[in-house]
Amino acid sequence: MVEDCIFCRIAKGEIPCDKIWEDENFFAILDINPYVRGHVIVVPRLHARWVWDSDDDEYVRYMLAVKKVVGFLRRALNTECVQEFIVGAEVAHAHVHLLPRIEGDGLPEVLHEPMRVKPSEKEMKEIFEKIKLVVD
Numbered sequence: 001m002v003e004d005c006i007f008c009r010i011a012k013g014e015i016p017c018d019k020i021w022e023d024e025n026f027f028a029i030l031d032i033n034p035y036v037r038g039h040v041i042v043v044p045r046l047h048a049r050w051v052w053d054s055d056d057d058e059y060v061r062y063m064l065a066v067k068k069v070v071g072f073l074r075r076a077l078n079t080e081c082v083q084e085f086i087v088g089a090e091v092a093h094a095h096v097h098l099l100p101r102i103e104g105d106g107l108p109e110v111l112h113e114p115m116r117v118k119p120s121e122k123e124m125k126e127i128f129e130k131i132k133l134v135v136d
């Protein structure tokens with residue numbers, strides 16, 4: 001529990017929210033600033049800064065919880081397409097966004113944009129080498 005963390009406070013029941021699902025480790029709520037109707041975030045009860053901070057077992061449990069919520073959204077909103085994204089900048093407590101997409105919902109099909117200034121071939125090679133050093 002982090003005192004000034006809004007998701008910790010929601011987990012503790014201190015802040016009202018539209019909780020659509022929960023179990024002992026995770027909960028799913030409607031995002032209060034939705035991108036589309038049915039925009040949900042899935043949040044671990046225990047504070048972690050990043051989704052990637054959890055150990056392997058916890059991460060698998062997290063992704064299974066996300067998958068379960070996706071199933072609810074697909075059935076409830078009669079859509080096959082639920083987009084998932086992780087940003088981590090708005091609230092410093094791990095969370096996964098789920099956007100059930102419905103034709104004509106007003107968002108572009110692809111939410112990301114490529115870099116405005118495309119990296120040079122040299123820069124692409126440098127970043128490739130930098131990552132490969134860690135992988136290999």
Ligand SMILES: [Zn+2]
Pocket residue numbers: 001002005006007008009046047048092093
């Ligand atoms: Zn927190």
